[in-house]
Amino acid sequence: INHTAWDNPLLTEHPDWYTQDGQGMIVSPNTDWHDVADLDYDNPELRAYMKEMMLYWVRDIGIDGYRCDVAEMVPQDFWVDAIAELRDVKPVLMLAEGSEPQLHIDAFDLTYAWNTYDILRPLVRGEQRVEEIAVTLQRERYSYPRGALRLRFTTNHDKNKYDAPPVAWLGPEAARAAAVLMHMLPGVPLIYNGQEVGSGASLSLFEKEEINWSGDSLGFRALYTSLNAIRAAQPPVRRGDFHPVAVRGSDRVFAFIRSIDEADPVFTAVNLSRRTASFTCPVPDDLEGEMLLTTGSVYREKRALRVTLPPWGYVILR
Numbered sequence: 003i004n005h006t007a008w009d010n011p012l013l014t015e016h017p018d019w020y021t022q023d024g025q026g027m028i029v030s031p032n033t034d035w036h037d038v039a040d041l042d043y044d045n046p047e048l049r050a051y052m053k054e055m056m057l058y059w060v061r062d063i064g065i066d067g068y069r070c071d072v073a074e075m076v077p078q079d080f081w082v083d084a085i086a087e088l089r090d091v092k093p094v095l096m097l098a099e100g101s102e103p104q105l106h107i108d109a110f111d112l113t114y115a116w117n118t119y120d121i122l123r124p125l126v127r128g129e130q131r132v133e134e135i136a137v138t139l140q141r142e143r144y145s146y147p148r149g150a151l152r153l154r155f156t157t158n159h160d161k162n163k164y165d166a167p168p169v170a171w172l173g174p175e176a177a178r179a180a181a182v183l184m185h186m187l188p189g190v191p192l193i194y195n196g197q198e199v200g201s202g203a204s205l206s207l208f209e210k211e212e213i214n215w216s217g218d219s220l221g222f223r224a225l226y227t228s229l230n231a232i233r234a235a236q237p238p239v240r241r242g243d244f245h246p247v248a249v250r251g252s253d254r255v256f257a258f259i260r261s262i263d264e265a266d267p268v269f270t271a272v273n274l275s276r277r278t279a280s281f282t283c284p285v286p287d288d289l290e291g292e293m294l295l296t297t298g299s300v301y302r303e304k305r306a307l308r309v310t311l312p313p314w315g316y317v318i319l320r
Contacts, residue, residue, distance in 0.1 A: 003052050004075045005031050005038040013039060019048040031075060043077050053084045060088050067095030073110065074100040081109040097153065106150040115152035115189060117142060122156065125274050126176045132256040132274055136246040139188065154184040155192040162194055162205050170202045174220045175314035179272050181222075182295075182316045185229040186260065186270040188244045198223050228295050232318060236260075236294075238268045247271075251281035255311065259286070268294075268320045273311040280310045294318040 006012060012019060013028065020028040021040040031040040041048055059065045073081065081098075086108070088094045098110040105113050117138050124130035142152065155161075156168040156177060168177035177200075185191045195205060196213045200220035205211045218224075233239050242260035247269070249255045254275035261267040267289050273279045284306050291302050295318040298311035309317060 003041070003056075003070065004072050005035070005040050007037070008039055010039070016047070016051075018042075019045050019051075031072075043080055049080055049083075052080075053087060056084055057087060057091065060094060061091045066092075067097070069097040069099065070110075071099050073098035073105055073113075074102050078104055078107075078109065081105070082107075085109050103146045103150070106147045112151045112153050112190060114158070115142075115154050118152075118154055118184065118187065119156070119158075119161065122172070122180055126172055126180070128254070128275065132254060133246075135183075135187075135256050136258075139244060152189040153192050154187055154189040155194065156180045156184055157194050157197065158192060159194065159205075159207060162196075163207055166204055167196065167202050169200050169220065170204075174200060176274075178220075178222070178225055179274060179314040179316055181225060182229065182270070182318070183256070183272050183274075185233065186239060186258075186268075186318065188242075188260070191229070191233075193226055198226055232268075232294050236266075236268050236320060238262050238266055242268070247283050247285070249281045249283050252279040255279050255281055255309075257283050259289075261286075266320070268318065269307070270316070270318050271309060271311065272316045273298075273314060276313045278310065278312055279315070280308075282306050282308050290320055292320050294320060 017028060019042060021042045023029050028039050030036055030038055043049060056068065085096055096110045097112040098105045099114055101113050101116055118135070121130060121134055121138055125132065125134070156172070157165070165171055168180060172180060196203065199213065199215060199218040200222035201213055203211070238260040242262045245259045245261065247257040247259055249257050249271070252273070254277070255271055255273050257269070257271035259267045259269050265288070267286050269285060269289055271283070287305060293300065295316070297315040298309060298317055300317055300319065301308040311317065
């Protein structure tokens with residue numbers, strides 16, 4: 003709701019609701035977005051109209067929430083006011099396409115985690131230490147309100163278009179490893195159109211694109227089915243604390259535990275390299291050793307695990 007198309011009726015009905023330049027001409031939000039006109043949230047009538055529009059779809063139609071484009075370009079006080087009224091009607095899920103920590107304050111449930119996406123390429127190329135994942139999440143915890151949920155992804159609408167799908171720019175094996183990582187890290191995973199079948203096609207932002215749902219030669223549907231089942235069955239994966247685990251024997255494996263009050267731990271390790279990795283790592287006594295998903299071999303040795311993972315391999319156990 004930051005902007006409208008140039009053929010929106012509001013342009014003729016309420017031109018004063020739009021941002022204008024010094025000559026009184028309605029302008030775009032920025033110089034690159036020629037296809038849309040910028041709305042002016044200094045206008046109280048526009049705010050009232052937009053809030054009622056959002057209420058209409060929740061109150062009268064029954065939708066369950068919104069994904070709000072460029073949420074950071076709409077004033078925070080509008081979001082706080084409008085979302086509070088939505089939640090007076092029913093619980094709604096509010097996803098901000100933005101990353102500013104303040105969006106979580108009395109407003110959105112979820113923000114886009116570009117921070118974890120941005121380290122994927124250097125991680126896969128071996129240009130960055132795997133410990134950078136923990137450092138990134140630590141910085142995030144220092145910056146965001148407690149309990150703020152981040153949307154983790156290996157691609158999204160913009161990245162699919164401009165960076166290419168993960169199977170194209172990461173490669174299928176690394177894309178699977180990255181999917182496991184993003185599903186198991188704190189937050190909520192995003193599966194963008196076509197990832198379910200390992201599609202390597204970039205999707206247009208403005209034109210209809212057909213996805214070949216019958217094709218899945220790379221095994222992504224089975225992988226995502228397993229990952230989603232693990233998240234559904236294991237509360238620590240959805241809302242547990244995050245604890246990095248020291249790995250001995252490999253500098254390209256990232257391992258961590260998710261747990262709630264240090265109970266019912268779920269262990270994940272991902273090999274972020276083209277080489278087979280054999281390593282050991284300490285684990286809590288109450289890790290039962292039930293295998294949830296793996297591409298390698300795991301042996302329990304008292305309070306430690308001995309693991310061998312193939313290139314881009316992974317293991318999840320509880």
